[in-house]
Amino acid sequence: AITGVKNVVELSWLKELLASHPAPQAGNVDHPAQPLQLPKLAAASTEQRRPQVSGLRLSQQLTRDLLTATHEQDVTVNDVLLATFGKTVQAYNQGNPTLAIACPTDMRQAIKHNHDLRIANHTARYNPVVTSASDEPIGTAVQKMHTEMTQLKQRDQFLDSVRSLMAQYQTLGIHELQQIVEANYHVREIGYTNFGVIDDQRLVFDQLPVTQCLLTGSFRTAPMFQVACSTFKGELSLGFNMIGTDEEVQFGRVVTTAMVAQIKAFVAQSTTDAVVL
Numbered sequence: 598a599i600t601g602v603k604n605v606v607e608l609s610w611l612k613e614l615l616a617s618h619p620a621p622q623a624g625n626v627d628h629p630a631q632p633l634q635l636p637k638l639a640a641a642s643t644e645q646r647r648p649q650v651s652g653l654r655l656s657q658q659l660t661r662d663l664l665t666a667t668h669e670q671d672v673t674v675n676d677v678l679l680a681t682f683g684k685t686v687q688a689y690n691q692g693n694p695t696l697a698i699a700c701p702t703d704m705r706q707a708i709k710h711n712h713d714l715r716i717a718n719h720t721a722r723y724n725p726v727v728t729s730a731s732d733e734p735i736g737t738a739v740q741k742m743h744t745e746m747t748q749l750k751q752r753d754q755f756l757d758s759v760r761s762l763m764a765q766y767q768t769l770g771i772h773e774l775q776q777i778v779e780a781n782y783h784v785r786e787i788g789y790t791n792f793g794v795i796d797d798q799r800l801v802f803d804q805l806p807v808t809q810c811l812l813t814g815s816f817r818t819a820p821m822f823q824v825a826c827s828t829f830k831g832e833l834s835l836g837f838n839m840i841g842t843d844e845e846v847q848f849g850r851v852v853t854t855a856m857v858a859q860i861k862a863f864v865a866q867s868t869t870d871a872v873v874l
Contacts, residue, residue, distance in 0.1 A: 608763070610708045615763060618756050629697035629726060633686045633787040635820045635852070638845055645842040648816050652825075652836030653853045654809075655860070660833045663860060666867035670736065672743040674833075675700070675791050678826050679725065680742040681859035684735060685852060686787055686822075696738070697726045700746070701790050702755050721755040735859055736866040788823030790814050795829045813838045819845035822852065 655663070667674055683696035704719040705711055727741040749755075765777060792812045800807050810829040817823055819841035827834050835853045839846055 608766075611704070611759070611763065614707055614753070615756055615760055618753050618760075628783060629695065629724075629785075631693050631695040632697060632785060633683065633690055633693065633695075635686060635689055635787065635822050635848075637820045638842075638848060646818065646840050646845070648838065648840050649843075649846045650811070650813055650836070650838055651846055651850055651853075652811055652813070652834055653850070653857060654811070655833040655835075655857065657831040659861070659864070660828065660831055662864045663833065666864045669867050670739065672739055673746075674828075676743040676746055677739050677860065677863055678791060679746070679789065680727075680729075680739040681735060681856050681863065682789055682824055683727075683742070684729065684738055684859055685856045687729070687731060688855070691731075694728050694730055695726060696729050696742070697724070698787065698789050699724055699785055704755070704759075707753075721759055723749045723755050724757075725749060734866060735863045739863060784817075784821075786821050788814065788817065788821070790823065790825050792825065792827035795827055797830050800829075810834075811836045816840050819849070822849060824853065824856065 663674065663677065667677060679698055679700060680696065683698050687693060687696060700723040701720050702723055704721050705715060723746065725742060725745040727738070727745050729738045729741060762774070762777070766774060769777075795810055795812065797807060797810075800810065808830075810827070811834050812825055812827040813836040814823045814825040816838040817840065819839055822839070823837060825836045825838075827836070835856060837849050837853065839849050841849070
């Protein structure tokens with residue numbers, strides 16, 4: 598039996614945040630005009646599909662080099678991952694100059710004096726959209742993504758997607774709210790999430806240290822694809838869950854490998870810029 602614990606549904610912090618937040622911009626940014634997609638493999642068979650987990654892990658040296666490059670360019674690791682993933686998928690979208698990738702964020706960061714354990718989904722998302730020609734240098738695309746994300750963070754754009762639902766929450770019942778969510782919640786073909794740095798001193802199981810950790814997002818049926826980024830013990834991982842054939846999962850590895858190549862290109866370009874300066 599669990600004692601000393603009670604379920605509390607308390608949203609005053611979110612109401613206050615919404616009250617101080619300016620009205621959302623016109624247009625539905627949750628549904629980009631030119632979404633990114635990956636091709637469907639011709640040989641794919643639904644009977645052969647099964648849930649699989651895969652991914653790649655960057656070396657500690659490459660991870661350190663990436664951190665150094667972000668400091669030199671005055672951007673964040675998240676900016677680089679968003680841009681490199683976008684450019685990787687863009688290669689399969691000829692004629693689409695738009696990098697539109699939803700970036701989930703934890704709304705608990707906005708709770709003042711947040712020291713309580715909260716077992717809840719407080720996820721909202723930023724919706725960056727940048728224009729980047731297919732042959733644009735990755736460093737330029739990263740700078741554009743950094744500028745876009747900075748502007749979205751300054752106005753707390755992640756709240757735009759929850760404002761209307763919070764207004765309906767005041768008057769409608771649970772069943773009606775569930776119907777609204779099911780009718781409007783939009784899962785993009787291409788997904789991204791960043792779990793950030795995982796503290797290896799706190800991630801333990803029955804006092805046993807964890808030596809490797811790969812965090813992944815939700816299972817999506819190919820050609821839907823979500824990359825999940827996280828850093829553990831100085832190594833950046835790019836993981837994914839996929840319901841697909843062995844060939845589709847292999848294609849997912851090709852995508853993550855290409856993303857690593859884009860990351861290396863950013864690091865190399867940053868090093869070249871530093872030498873020139």
